[in-house]
Amino acid sequence: MKAISNRKMAALAAVTATVLAGPALAQASLAMLGTLDRGGWEVRYRDGSAPRNICVRSGQEFIQLRHSESGCNRFVVEDGKNQITVQYTCRGNGYGRTNIRKEGAGLVQIDSQGIADGRPFQFSAEARRTGACR
Template structure:
């Protein structure tokens, strides 16, 4: 009887520990820094001078910019009002780690690296809101 009472807390602790460790990763809510970004037409300029334009409706798309609309699981590593770092995995498409720093609601710096469709990438972008989406 005494042994049963002693073992119960150990078993409960083990179940909680291993149950939590085995739980599947969940898509996190958008980091705080992204909530301050203005929606609209954005221009992303890479370190090499390449320019991309995108209509930013959901700022969370900047997290996995190299993986587009792939279904990815996100893990938020840093989450402040001015910056966020997110690690993500896209089954069959690769993975990445992105840091977004918010200068103003219309200017961001994005650093991203990882593997997309079997090829490594490491990019830096300066993003600026340039107007409304057309």
């Protein structure tokens, strides 16, 4: 068997590190959500559905509006300064893909679609901070 040169070994190590770092990079920080104002928010659906009030503590509450359970697996598709996209799977209860675009610390646009409770969903909404949590 032929010995591997130091140069080839370094290249192989770099490729391996890149492949192993891939999932870590894909699971980014979602820092944009941390810049949103904490407190009470009202989510207004564009299809005319009744508005929903939520208490925002981290901003991540907007990711799974149709899946309230914890423990869902998330994959960060986009992690930008003013926009994020997250795909998630809730074992036994479906999945979703949510895009959140920040217009200000107290205003975001949300588009989400997926399957919840065995039924498809799709919605566009605007969420605004309304004050303190109730």
